[in-house]
Amino acid sequence: MPTLLRLDISHFRNLRSAALQPGEGINLIFGENGSGKTSILEAISVLAHGRSFRTHKYRRLINNDEKSFTVFAQLHEGTTRNIGLNRASNGDTQIRIDGKAAYTSTELAECLPLLVMNSSSFQLLEGSAQVRRKFFDWLVFHVKHEFKQHWKLYARSIKQRNSLLRRDKITRSDLVPWDQELIKAAQHIESMRLEVFDQFQRYFLKEIGEFLFTGKLGASLTCTYVSGWSKEGDYKAQLDDQFERDVAAGYTHVGSHKSDLKINLARVPAVEELSRGQQKSVIVALYLAEALVFRSLTGRKPVFLLDDLPAELDEANLQIVGKALKNMGSQVFATAIDPKPILTGWELVEDKSLKMFHVKHGQVELKNDITLRDSFLL
Ligand SMILES: Nc1ncnc2c1ncn2[C@@H]1O[C@H](COP(=O)(O)OP(=O)(O)OP(=O)(O)O)[C@@H](O)[C@H]1O
Ligand SMILES: [Mg+2]
Structure with missing residues (x-):
């Protein structure tokens, strides 16, 4: 199944330089309003579709102080592939798959089947x-x-x-x-x-x-x-x-x-x-x-991007999604301001396969110490 092993994002919205090594299962991205959580999902979506799920104005995606953004990922499905996209403020776009130029984003979409659930899904x-x-x-x-x-x-x-x-x-x-x-x-x-x-x-x-x-x-x-x-x-x-x-x-x-x-x-x-x-x-x-x-x-299994589901779904529906995705074994990127509803609702507190990332002012930090998870439940 397609799994993102590495994700490098630079100059994308408020993410000046972010490097993540996601887990194969659930990746929980948490942080305050405006910290950059949705931007991470958006960067993945731009890589897969050549466009964002939030805006068609790609220029808005380039960090205000920069002239282009880059999203790079290492993707594993049978073999490992390196895929990357760079977009400049003059509209020039370069897509590379394993070092070779690709001319349409359809090739990226085929490599990386993504299902996005966010407020517009509802x-x-x-x-x-x-x-x-x-x-x-x-x-x-x-x-x-x-x-x-x-x-x-x-x-x-x-x-x-x-x-x-x-x-x-x-x-x-x-x-x-x-x-x-x-x-x-x-x-x-x-x-x-x-x-x-x-x-x-x-x-x-x-x-x-x-x-x-x-x-x-x-x-x-x-x-x-x-x-x-x-x-x-x-x-x-x-x-x-x-x-x-x-x-x-x-x-x-x-x-x-x-x-x-x-x-x-x-x-x-x-x-x-x-x-x-x-x-x-x-x-x-x-x-x-x-x-x-x-x-x-x-x-194959799609990769799921779930943007702030606790804000959209009640406890029961949130649990249904978590259970189904765990059963399916898809790679999931889920954002939340507070990690607690997902940690408890999806029974992840003791789950060693969970990876947690904290986002603050556009900086992404792995926060995966299992012994610290209880502190998020207070
Ligand atoms: N082109 C840009 N350059 C720099 N910063 C930007 C740019 N576009 C948006 N931002 C900023 O990026 C920040 C992160 O936005 P994002 O939507 O990722 O936040 P979030 O963590 O998902 O917040 P919320 O919990 O409110 O959904 C926002 O504060 C926004 O002002
Ligand atoms: Mg958001």
Whole structure:
């Protein structure tokens, strides 16, 4: 399974120079507000995705007094790989994998499958379809290698199609060459998503849901994949039907960029009926299902980044996450202001495999003396 053995971060937000040798299991990063905890997770996420989970403005990620940041990691999965990313304030980005230049961050994402849970994860039910689509496509991307190439073709065709739609005097036949490519890519994407969804739904509702959801939640929760076009009729016919509307808006209304995951309680959207706490249980189950399907289809385990979960989850849900992740044996980076809820809730006080890091004013220090853990529980 992918495990980060070393992490070196320099000039990233308030982390001027941080070096960590994480453990293979749970890594608990604690410290006061503003000390730099989330920045550590963000640096890992930038390494894996080429972008942050918090901002698209990469310049904000460079330490205010510097001109570039670097994140380097040693990653073990069968063999050991060295991966690094440097980004300068003029936008220049260098990605290196084992000393060789890589040209896209997709290669990094494949090396380092990351699942991030932070405050925005808990918007999954109330957020837009795009949020759920991205969440689910993470899984499809990581288990179906052809997904990224079809998605790239799809995105290119949609972009071209939309710019044609915005031209004057556009006719249906002008769109034909782009539509052919679009339809082909959409069909591939659709069949990959449907295949993966089958497993995902089973894990979400059965393997996890059966012990997590009780009462009405257990009895009537459903999860369905909604295509980006109507089930009746094929995609091409619907593109044709929508032509006038698309021209008026300068935008393509149907397609793979419109699909959604619908989470309902009987016929009502779960978000309209469930309490905030129940919604969070459902979201926890969605994330765990994603990790388990990923493991079952690839034999790999994702690395988890959990940002301040004690602030988001009640004791029971926090315990469920801890138990599931310990069982899965994933490498976890969890931040918290106070380490106590995780130490006790995840039964880690005596756990020798736990590694604790204290962050203060951007300085990271290993605080792993097991005899000192009781002092955090006072
Ligand atoms: N470009 C930058 N250069 C220097 N410092 C920065 C930069 N961007 C943000 N910071 C500072 O980095 C600090 C650490 O932020 P971070 O979000 O990592 O804190 P945190 O430990 O997660 O805090 P909290 O517990 O409140 O979530 C903040 O105080 C912020 O002001
Ligand atoms: Mg934070």
